[in-house]
Amino acid sequence: MKTLPLLVGLAVLGIAAPSAAASRLDDPVDIEIPHVGVTLHEQPGDPKRVAAFATDKPYLRDKDADTFTAKKGFVELIPAPKGGRAVGLSTTYAGNRDSVIVIGPGPRQSVRIKTVKQPLVTDAPYWTRDGGKVVVTIQRKSGKKWLAQGFVTVDVRARKARTVTVPGVAKDAYFEWSPDGRSLVSSYKDGVRFYRPNGQVERTFTGIGALAGGEDAFSPSGKQLVTYCPARYDEDLCLWDASSGKLGKRVNVQVNRSWGWWDEDHLLAVVKQGGAYQVVALDLQGQTTQVLADITAASWKKNEPYLVYTPS
Template sequence: MAAVLAPTTAHAALPADVTLPDTRVTVRESPGDPLTVTSYTLGDLAYLRRGEAFAKQGGYQEITVAPRGAKALAVPSSYNAGHDSVLLADLAGESATRIQTVQKPLVAHFAHWSRDGRKAVLTVQRKAGTGWETTGFVIVDAVAKTARTVPVPEVDGAARFRWTPDNAQLVAEYRGGTRFYGQDGEARRTLARTGAPAGGEDAFSPSGRGLMTWCPATYTEYVCVWDRVSGRLAAKVNVRPKALLGWWDEKSFVAVIPSAGAYRAVLLNLKGRGMRVLADISADDWDRKVYLSYTRGEGAGQR
């Protein structure tokens, strides 16, 4: 899988429109953007950026690039010797290590990197009827190149794990709210009635203070921001996005919204006003479940 080992380039030298292979998606980039699309998925196919181009990665259903672009984690499309696994790639050194995660019939996917790029977490799920339910998580140590599976008692079946801004704890949906977990799987704190954490690869603002969620059903707004320290509501954004793809800076975020029979990834501020179009997405590609994975670059507000 040579393409996974190729280094990525953070930004184009000039404003550029990048067309994603096998789609009619156009990504619109400018120098100095804090986030860059470094990979994407199209159904069960995964694509990784190589410089300013993208290449399909056969045999992998998901690829997530670490902050600042030094490493990537790829999730295979099938089991290997009865186990799920990940491929941990050093993009600068062009080397890779396969690491076993969970045993069949469990799966481990939805990879999210810690902000320091030293660890990644994947959500562990098992088949439940026609769908899947969460049972815990796997922590991949990108330095030691090991993986540890952690069952979580009383976990929400819809939970999807991400890191907290300090790289120390994990956060996931819990019964209509947000629960913080230690790396041992034990609950540390619960914020009730916040709605599920949202926002692409990282649910927290660059400073770490704002937590973005899908607002509770009792709200007329769809996007909420909560103060991570106090747990108080900081903002309600009156937009109805199809997806949230991450914080851009402390006062704006990326959302996918319908537009003239198609879709756009747009930059919105916390008052719901559009600031810029970041990608044009055809209705056909949206129906094929295209997902843009943004990575934060050097000096872009990471702790």
């Protein structure tokens, strides 16, 4: 939902981490983020690391550092998978239009790309794996709810946006890219639907549950798709063949949130641990193999912080 301050700014607030962290590049590092209630646990060789996070405002990781900077004027900020850029959604309209703002690759570079007209808004940016395009979901407010209307694809290099209204789209849908960047994917009723960039339906997997959260519901190879299991199963997470929609495995785990994939053989999830929460890497049997972050109970209750993991 948009608020309307006078100016979209890039004013920042530095969030410092322990000064010794940057000097211990070959050792495990614990990064406590002050005043946020989150402590990251990073190890050499990790396939991903936290490039941004969001609490009451979005934060970006500083280049080659273990510090994060808050970015004012944005409701969301998501770094590109290959680094160098981040895409943000503004808290304001430019004239009567919503915007996608691309930050980088230079430290002071930003480009505003206008999208839908007021009162429509855009939400939930997702990058293609090559970092060349972004998709955002179009929403219209109805009463107290925001309902999906379609999507906008943004060619970052060409600085062009294409708006596509999708008839019959699930009202709670969010669009992301297929692994090859040629199709858009969203939850649809009790399953998942694939769309061409013009909004035409390619295919639908019925009865497989809603797409899991995180930056990518597809495994690094693109061969597996993770969903929240449909109601007929007791497990929380299900893996499916991304080409056929055939069930591959039900992961015996109960999670608070699923954030996609850690690597081809592990999932990212938030689980409750005692009175607090942890971000963990789970093997495909549902066992925790690595604790990636600790989140205090107070932090989770207040803001449900979202950590954006991108390839290291």
